[in-house]
Amino acid sequence: MTDAQKIVTRFAPSPTGFLHIGGARTALFNWAFARHHGGMFLLRIEDTDRARSTQEAIDAILDGMAWLGLEADGEVFYQHANAPRHVEIVEQLLAAGKAYKCFCTLNEVEAMREKARAEGKPPRYDGTWRDRNPSDASAGAPFVVRFKAPQSGETKIDDAVQGQVTTANEQFDDLILLRSDGTPTYMLSVVVDDHDMGVTHIIRGDDHLTNAARQAQIYDALDWDIPQFAHIPLIHGADGAKLSKRHGALGVEAYRDMGYVPEAMRNYLARLGWSHGDDEVFTTAQLIEWFGLEAIGKSPARFDTEKLDNVNAQHLNMADDAALVAETIALNGALANFEAQLTAAMPLLKDRATRLPDLAADAAFLAAKRPITVDDKLQKHLNEENLAHLAALAQKLENLGDWSRDAIESLIKAYMEANELKMGKLLPVFRAALVGSSQSPGIFDVLALLDKTEALARLNDQITG
Ligand code: GLU
Numbered sequence: 063m064t065d066a067q068k069i070v071t072r073f074a075p076s077p078t079g080f081l082h083i084g085g086a087r088t089a090l091f092n093w094a095f096a097r098h099h100g101g102m103f104l105l106r107i108e109d110t111d112r113a114r115s116t117q118e119a120i121d122a123i124l125d126g127m128a129w130l131g132l133e134a135d136g137e138v139f140y141q142h143a144n145a146p147r148h149v150e151i152v153e154q155l156l157a158a159g160k161a162y163k164c165f166c167t168l169n170e171v172e173a174m175r176e177k178a179r180a181e182g183k184p185p186r187y188d189g190t191w192r193d194r195n196p197s198d199a200s201a202g203a204p205f206v207v208r209f210k211a212p213q214s215g216e217t218k219i220d221d222a223v224q225g226q227v228t229t230a231n232e233q234f235d236d237l238i239l240l241r242s243d244g245t246p247t248y249m250l251s252v253v254v255d256d257h258d259m260g261v262t263h264i265i266r267g268d269d270h271l272t273n274a275a276r277q278a279q280i281y282d283a284l285d286w287d288i289p290q291f292a293h294i295p296l297i298h299g300a301d302g303a304k305l306s307k308r309h310g311a312l313g314v315e316a317y318r319d320m321g322y323v324p325e326a327m328r329n330y331l332a333r334l335g336w337s338h339g340d341d342e343v344f345t346t347a348q349l350i351e352w353f354g355l356e357a358i359g360k361s362p363a364r365f366d367t368e369k370l371d372n373v374n375a376q377h378l379n380m381a382d383d384a385a386l387v388a389e390t391i392a393l394n395g396a397l398a399n400f401e402a403q404l405t406a407a408m409p410l411l412k413d414r415a416t417r418l419p420d421l422a423a424d425a426a427f428l429a430a431k432r433p434i435t436v437d438d439k440l441q442k443h444l445n446e447e448n449l450a451h452l453a454a455l456a457q458k459l460e461n462l463g464d465w466s467r468d469a470i471e472s473l474i475k476a477y478m479e480a481n482e483l484k485m486g487k488l489l490p491v492f493r494a495a496l497v498g499s500s501q502s503p504g505i506f507d508v509l510a511l512l513d514k515t516e517a518l519a520r521l522n523d524q525i526t527g
C-alpha cells in the first residue's frame with residue numbers, strides 16, 4: 063500500500079444470527095479506522111451459506127449498525143450476488159494450473175480422513191487428484207475444484223496486531239474453492255470480494271487467523287496484493303472464557319432495549335481491546351481522532367457489565383438534556399404533559415441515572431396521579447404525629463412566595479430545628495406523600511420540581527385523608 067492509497071476497510075458478517083457484541087466491536091474498529099484516515103468503511107453481507115443466512119439476521123445486522131451509528135459507505139454488498147465472479151476466478155486458477163478438479167466421492171474423502179486420523183495425523187485431503195489427469199474420471203462425474211496449495215516452505219503473514227505469523231505449508235491441504243454444485247466456498251469468495259472491493263485493511267476476530275494464511279496463498283496465486291491483516295483477540299466473559307451465549311452474550315438490540323446509549327456503546331466497545339492511555343470515557347470524535355491499530359492489545363478483553371454501566375452513566379451525564387427529555391418521554395408517554403418540569407429536572411435526573419429507564423423511573427413522580435399510592439415501606443411514616451408536622455409544614459409552604467429548592471429547603475430545615483426533629487423523621491413523610499416510593503430525586507428537589515399547587519394537594523391528600 064502506498065501512502066496516497068485510500069484506506070478501505072470492511073465489516074463482513076455472515077447473516078446467521080443477531081449482531082452480537084463481538085461483531086459490533088469488529089464493525090466499530092473497521093469504522094473507526096476508516097474514519098480516522100478519511101477512508102471508506104464498507105459492509106459486505108456474507109450470505110453464501112444459503113441455508114443458514116436469513117433476512118431476519120440481515121435486518122438485525124443493519125438495524126444494529128444503524129443504532130450504533132456505524133454507517134457504511136456506499137451500497138451494501140451481498141456476497142451471494144458475486145458468485146459468477148467467484149466462479150470466473152476459479153476458472154482462471156484452473157487455467158493457470160493453480161487449481162484442479164477433484165473427482166473423489168465423499169466416501170473416498172472420508173476414508174482419507176479416517177486413515178490420517180488412524181495414523182495420528184490431522185484429517186486432510188491427500189491430494190489424490192492434484193496431479194492426475196481429469197480424463198481419468200468417468201464422463202459427467204461430479205467434481206469439486208481444489209486449490210493447489212504450496213506443499214513446502216512457509217506462509218508468512220504480517221499482522222498489525224499479532225506480528226509476523228508463520229505457518230509451515232505442510233499444515234495445509236488443498237482446500238475446496240468450488241463445490242460440486244458449482245457454488246464457491248467462503249475462503250475463495252472472501253479473497254475475491256476483498257480484492258474487488260479494494261479493501262486495504264482486514265480487521266477481524268483472531269478466530270480467522272488460520273484462514274488468513276490460506277487466504278494469503280490464494281492472493282499470491284492470483285498475483286494480488288495482500289491487504290494488511292489485523293486479527294483482534296476475541297472478547298472473553300467475566301470468567302475468562304470466550305464470550306458466548308452461555309455468558310448471556312446478547313445482540314446489540316438487547317443493549318438498546320436495556321437503555322444503553324450508542325455513544326456509550328461505541329466508547330465501551332472500543333475499550334474492548336483498544337486503548338488510549340488511561341482514557342476510559344471519551345466521545346466518538348475523540349475515538350476517531352485517536353484510533354489506530356498499534357494500540358490494539360494482544361490479550362483478550364473481558365466483557366464487564368459494571369464497566370459498561372459506568373461508561374453509560376457518564377455518557378448520560380454528558381448528553382444533551384433535550385435529547386434525553388425526548389428519550390424519557392418515549393419510555394413514559396405520560397411525561398409528555400410535563401415536558402417543562404422534566405426539562406428542569408433533567409440535569410439532576412441524568413446525574414443519577416445509569417441507563418435510560420432510570421430517567422423515566424426517577425421522573426415518574428411528576429406524572430403520578432393523585433391520590434398518590436404509598437408503598438408498604440413508607441406507609442408506616444404516615445402516623446398521626448408525623449401528619450401533624452406535615453400539616454404545619456404544608457401551611458408554611460402554602461405561604462412561601464419563592465417556590466425554589468433553596469427556599470423550600472430552608473423553610474423545612476428551620477421547622478425541623480425549631481421542633482428538634484431529625485431529617486430522617488420528616489423526609490420519609492414527605493416522600494410518602496409526594497412520591498409514594500423511594501424512586502425519585504431528593505425530596506427538596508421533588509417539591510421544587512412539582513408545581514406548587516400539585517405539591518400542596520399531594521400533601522393535603524395525606525393530611526386530610
Ligand atoms: N463472514 C465471516 C464471519 O462472520 C467474516 C469473514 C471475514 O471477516 O473475513 O465470521
